[in-house]
Amino acid sequence: MPDPNGFLRYDRRLPARRPVPVRISDWREVYPPAGEELIREQATRCMDCGIPFCHSDTAGCPLANRIPDWNDLVRTGNWDAAVESLHATNNFPEFTGRLCPAPCEAACVLGLGGQQPVTIKQVEVEIADAAVARDGLRPRPASTPTGRSVAVVGSGPAGLAAAQQLARAGHTVTVYERDDAIGGLLRYGIPDFKLEKQHIDKRLAQLTAEGVRFRTGVEVGVDVTAEQLRAEHDAVLLACGALQGRDTPGTPGRELRGVHQAMAHLVAANRVVAAAGDGRPALATLPDGTPIDAAGKHVVIIGGGDTAADCLGVAHRQGAAGVHQLDLYPQPPTERDPARDPWPTWPWLLRNYPAHEEGGERVFAVAVQEFVDDGTGRVRAVRIAEVTVEKVDGRRIVTPLPGSEREIPADLVLLAIGFEGTEQQPLLAQFGVTRNGRGAIDSGPDWQAADGVFVAGDMHRGASLIVWAIAEGRAAAAAIHAYLGGVGELPAPVDPARQPLAAR
Template sequence: MGNPKGFLEIGRVGFERRPVEERIQDWNEVYKEFPEDKLKAQASRCMDCGVPFCHQGCPLGNIIPDWNDLVYRGQWQEALLRLLATNNFPEFTGRLCPAPCEGSCVLGINADPVTIKNIEVTIIDRAFKEGIIRPRRPVRRTGKAVAIVGSGPAGLAAAAQLNQAGHWVTVYERDDRIGGLLRYGIPEFKMEKKILDRRLNIMLEEGVMFRTNANVGVNVSVEELRREFDAILLAGGATAPRDLQVPGRELKGVCFAMEFLPLQNKRCEGDNIPDADFISAKDQRVVIIGGGDTGADCLG
């Protein structure tokens, strides 16, 4: 704990949003980069709380107090190693995670919690800019082959781990591009797809193989996978929406979020979606049922 009075002397300051008049001209991410000196000050707010409940709040078990302290001390390389010890893709979670760690932060009991998510994404983005994140091919191969069905965050994380363990990994994706909900469920303004593509290119260089338009059980048989692979991992995700049986549900213009968002993302990718197939809210009065992240994504 480099600054024992940091949480007493320094208030919480989050990332600044780009001006609205600028944001509505493009699909780029909403938040600006954070100055390094201000980030160090924010990291110093991490207090010696004794029992860091942020560990419990984080599904990955990130070693948050350690890398907060290392950022405050300017030891970015060491902070990166602590972060990567528990997190395969901090550049995704640092942008998309709802940050239950901050909700568990002890400082949040009577003050604003530490800006953990902002610190996390800055550590990894800085590492990419400095060229520290590079492909790491396994030292040896086991000769075993694993098929992973689904290329969302779970499938990709499993692929990265199994590949580093030396197994040959092939990821099957039923869509035309790799990424699952990271590709077609998350709007560009929350995470630009170049962030995803950058990681996928690293994984390709590390030896992970990807197959798109491969719908296991439809145009790829389970028998084929059993013949060719020593193990199969199912990471299909939760893509089935919850319907509401209410009057008017059958009317024209009522759609699911995962019918709307993929079309928007595909247009952002440069795909030519015919107007007859595209779902547009332009000049329409729209009601969004559901106020979580997905509803907010549709609103954006």
């Protein structure tokens, strides 16, 4: 039984972040480990509600994590059982506990009662880290091989979750990754101050011990054809993500040097950090050798979401002279508006990331009118205007306010305005699948995009949350297992048509 007065006795608390002057001098994670006393206190705030919306797949966690169960196990000090309970529904809680924006917390019943929600994410990551400390992520290889083989294309969270589920069911799994290291966006898209790469490496060691094979530097559709994969494997899962960045091709000056997609900056920075960790010097560059480092530069980041905040934190650590982050929309409220976003839907709120307390200036309700040329083909400023934004027949209408234009100095401009879906790439035509209007790949109710070809994660639903990627990877693995005639059923937390609950 939970402590019925826990939320009354304890306020919501998180561990103190590392001091700003210290953390911007390195790439280590912002949050230090929390002490057991703090985590048990915070877990005690969970009420074990009669209807726990926190693990609803429409309002809370699509993985259906048994949040009240493992909260109470932590409260009573039963860490081994908490580890088992958490891993029963989530392959990689050390990733979600660090990276997921926590729709589970937005759906916590305490938020309905005027209290602050339980620190679910923090409890989750402490349980995950406890698992590593206790048994080093003990491998769980299948006892009996099935003799069936599966190719997984893409090594992000969806692909890795599916690979682990299928390997544990006895299938031979090979993961194909076009990059030089496994992990997808976890490896090169997420800065180390949010996710140190040791966590990926420890999980990959577990998957390898469970029989998963990894092939890096292999672009399916180029280095190996779809026909070859079909010949070598009994089923194929496409989990290539949604990496096609949204652009502003109609904005004057877009072609200037110094204007880049945000992911180009993040990937380059992550490669530098990875190389430094190996003792090898490296310079952050684009594929053509163009430097893309923020050191000493005036940086303008266009966008207000997670990717923009990641760019902000990277710019601070690279030594930017100054940073402006531009958001098209007005400044959000600091508290939920029940009329707009009734509980337990995901609320529109001002979200302050750790990077925001490290410096920089946020500017709301503005849009770039022009990237200004310095006379040599390089950007020197952005011309912005204050704007109003309205929706008309489902379309977004942005209207500049007359007389509001001004310039902001800019030596480096980063476009962090979202993603248009999965990239156009040779494997699509070879497998006989096409992008829909959202840039994603549709599937049937059995997760198949073509006969024997399954799709999951961002490639299937568009750019989304890591928790949805893992949920879709697990569900697609269940469908593949059934397709291959596997014994029993694997857990399938979501179906292909499932969408989060949203206010209309």
